[in-house]
Amino acid sequence: MEEKLHLLRQHFEELFALTDDEWNFVQSHFQYKSLKKHQFLIQTGQPVDFEYWIIKGLVKGYSIDDKGKEHILQFAMENYWVSDHCAFQHQEPGTIFVDCLEDSEFFCLSLENREKICFEVPAVANFFRIKSNHGYINLQQRILSLLTMTAESRYEYLLNKLPKLIQRVPKKLIASYLGVSRETLSRFNS
């Protein structure tokens, strides 16, 4: 566990250094969780008590439409944060599913604890501020890609941007992430 917490500290300190005291305070607000492949981290209708930092593993966040079709909102792996941010922020029942594509481990942060450490340790507030901003920028680029690119070029783009991810994820899920049918994606590779 020591070394896992050390990884989390490194993650925070990629942006701003923390004193040992600050870190001890911050770290005490996280709790550990481990799940096997196929288990759920978040389910629609259930309370979303935490935001999760992924120590190890891979998850998908998705919603299911009225036809039962799955639409992937995000993939998240080591070093990523994941949650149903909307439900978490407003402390409402979940609106999406998040489940594990591989056995995974997490550090969990409740809303109350997040606010606590942000107000106690300014560097942490700034950490989340910058991280959130990066996330915003990424989503903007994804929106632009959905608006401007064909399915095929979105696929090529993703292949270049996250080659490691593609190898860990079945193509039908990539298709769902790109907003294309499995069959159409299959005809691209050529």
Place this chain on the structure above:
Amino acid sequence: MEEKLHLLRQHFEELFALTDDEWNFVQSHFQYKSLKKHQFLIQTGQPVDFEYWIIKGLVKGYSIDDKGKEHILQFAMENYWVSDHCAFQHQEPGTIFVDCLEDSEFFCLSLENREKICFEVPAVANFFRIKSNHGYINLQQRILSLLTMTAESRYEYLLNKLPKLIQRVPKKLIASYLGVSRETLSRFNS
């Protein structure tokens, strides 16, 4: 100008209160700017020196594809923040255009000043942290709507969500925001 700054203070204090001293410090890091309809706030290839809070007016942020077609990334009006966040954050040349659909007024915040006020006044860091998080949540919902909904239901959804906006913006721009052709949108209303 006093009352315009007062609006900005109110905007900050929607989330967290500031002391007069804090506010005076914060406020001194903004500068005022005013533009007429059709003038550019940001252009691709040009430096993006500021993030803008809109006092009054309406702008569109968009990119132009290889066929010369315009794709709208965001509309922003009173009380919204707008910039080419990606270029701004990394201090790189702009990748999108932002121009005014109406005569508009802004308070401008440079990256250096943003970091200054965030590190000096923790409530400001937390303000931007929460704002950024809200922005992230909104973009996630837009992505979901692009993945799961038909063009027509996206339009209905937008009509409900931002009725005021629709009245101020030509429909061809709404179409571009929704990722639909002008002609197709025109056939919806029915």
Place this chain on the structure above:
DNA sequence: AGCTAATAGTGACCTAAATCACTTTTCAAG
């Protein structure tokens, strides 16, 4: 190794929406 279930590939056909071409309406500037 052998077997089931998940994943991927492929052909035939269909449909939502894009594109093109043109008309009508609305708006803003002299």
Place this chain on the structure above:
DNA sequence: CTTGAAAAGTGATTTAGGTCACTATTAGCT
């Protein structure tokens, strides 16, 4: 008020990608 430009509407045609149905491959389990 008039007039030219921008915006909006509409028909005809095309097309990217969806859907359906089936086969082939691959990956976990026991």
